Amino acid sequence: MSVEKLDRRARRTRQAIQAAFVELVLEKSYESVTIQEVADKADYNRGTFYKHYVGKEELLSEIREGFLRGIREALLRPYKGMEQVDATKIYPSSLKLFEHIEEHKNEFMALLSVHKGISEDLYNTLRISMREDMHMEMEPSDPPLDYELMLSYRLSATVGVIMHWAEMDFKYSANYMADQLLALVNGKIDHIVFKSKP
Incomplete structure (x- = not known):
C-alpha cells in the first residue's frame, strides 16, 4: 500500500x-x-x-490547534497573491472567518465547554495574524492612533461578536455576521440618547 x-x-x-x-x-x-x-x-x-x-488531552489539543490554524488560514485565503487590499474590501476575510467557525461550530462549542480560554486563544490567534501576516495602515488622525491599542480594540470587538454568536447558538448566518462585524468596525456613533436623566 x-x-x-x-x-x-x-x-x-x-x-x-x-x-x-x-x-x-x-x-x-x-x-x-x-x-x-x-x-x-x-x-x-x-x-x-x-x-x-496518547489520550484525551492530546486529542483535545489537536482539535484546538486545527481549529485555530483554520482561523488564521481563513483570514488570508481570499487575498492569495495580493500585496494589499482596500480597508472597505475586507468582507471576504470576515466572511471566511465566520464560515470557518460555522463549519466547525461543534469543535468550537466542545472547546468552549472544556476550557473557557478559547476566547483568549481566538484573540491571540487573530493578534498573531495581524502582526505576522498583515499590517493595517491607518488614516492620519489627531491625536495619532496608537497601533497596538487600535489592534487590541478591534480584536476584542471581533472576539466579543464571535462569542455572542456562539451564545446565541449560531442563530445568524456567517454572511449576516460578516456584514454586521464590518458595519460595527466601520460605523461611527452619531450621538447618544440618555434613557434616564444623569
Whole structure:
C-alpha cells in the first residue's frame, strides 16, 4: 500500500476519532468521556485510538490547534497573491472567518465547554495574524492612533461578536455576521440618547 493511501487512511481515522470525541463532549462532558466510548463511537478499537493519540488531552489539543490554524488560514485565503487590499474590501476575510467557525461550530462549542480560554486563544490567534501576516495602515488622525491599542480594540470587538454568536447558538448566518462585524468596525456613533436623566 502506498504512503499516500496510508496517510489518507490515517487522516480519515483521526477525523473519525475527533468527530466522535466532539460529539461525546457535547453530549456529556469532557471529564466523563472515556477512551472506550470514543473508540466505540468512531467504530474502532482502543488499540486504534492509542495508535493515533496518547489520550484525551492530546486529542483535545489537536482539535484546538486545527481549529485555530483554520482561523488564521481563513483570514488570508481570499487575498492569495495580493500585496494589499482596500480597508472597505475586507468582507471576504470576515466572511471566511465566520464560515470557518460555522463549519466547525461543534469543535468550537466542545472547546468552549472544556476550557473557557478559547476566547483568549481566538484573540491571540487573530493578534498573531495581524502582526505576522498583515499590517493595517491607518488614516492620519489627531491625536495619532496608537497601533497596538487600535489592534487590541478591534480584536476584542471581533472576539466579543464571535462569542455572542456562539451564545446565541449560531442563530445568524456567517454572511449576516460578516456584514454586521464590518458595519460595527466601520460605523461611527452619531450621538447618544440618555434613557434616564444623569
